[in-house]
Amino acid sequence: MNENAFRAWIETWPIWPLIRAFGFSAYVWLFLTVAAGMLASLPFVPGKLRGILNIVHRQGARWGLGFLLLHMLLLSLDPTMPFPWTAIVFPSFADARSAVYGLGIFAFYGLIIVMVTSGAVKVIGQAMMIATGLVALRSGVVWSRLAAMGNLGYDEGQKGRGKEGKIGGQNPRRRR
Known part of the structure; x- marks a missing residue:
């Protein structure tokens, strides 16, 4: 698959909703990671629950990092406003x-x-x-x-409308 065919295939994806979904999922997983780590450190938490919380703490960080990396990858592949890797990392x-x-x-x-x-x-x-x-x-x-x-x-203010004013129009992040 050449680069142009790959770009055309990527442009068929709902990139903007996926970017937001992966970013939000990463945020939720990282919240669960922090919450489980804090709860596991409390002295009155029983041993079995502490073990479960430690598993959630470790695995949640991995899932959060995975969703975060997907979020960053899609930011670089977004056809309407792609971010170069330098802008994503630095x-x-x-x-x-x-x-x-x-x-x-x-x-x-x-x-x-x-x-x-x-x-x-x-x-x-x-x-x-x-x-x-x-x-x-x-x-x-x-x-x-x-x-x-x-x-x-x-x-906010875009109300889901693209440049043409149609629902589901162009990406609302597009520069005008």
């Missing part, structure tokens, strides 16, 4: 709404740092892993919430 390369994009990118960095340190717990020690997790939790929650709030209402 906050200073995003040209429009860079503050909101930067917050999301920093939240992504926080997730990666936590996952790397939790995988390297035998090398860096449990105390360092917990300290890194707490710093990432505090900063990541703030960054991801600010990024989500910055994206709220972005389509």
Whole structure:
């Protein structure tokens, strides 16, 4: 399949709803990850429930990262307003709404740092892993919430209408 055929096939997808769905799914999984980790650390949680919460904590982070990577991939494949990889990975390369994009990118960095340190717990020690997790939790929650709030209402005023004014018209993020 050549590049033009691949692009034509991608353009048949509902890219914008998929980008939003993957981003929201990542946010929900990461919320469940943080909530399960915090609940598992409480002293009155029984052992069986703590084990289940730890599984949700670990697997939720993996699912959240997977949905986040799909969100980022589709941002780069969006035919109406594609993002170059530099703008997706480095906050200073995003040209429009860079503050909101930067917050999301920093939240992504926080997730990666936590996952790397939790995988390297035998090398860096449990105390360092917990300290890194707490710093990432505090900063990541703030960054991801600010990024989500910055994206709220972005389509407000568009009312689902494209450039032609028809329902289901062009992508509402398209530059005009």
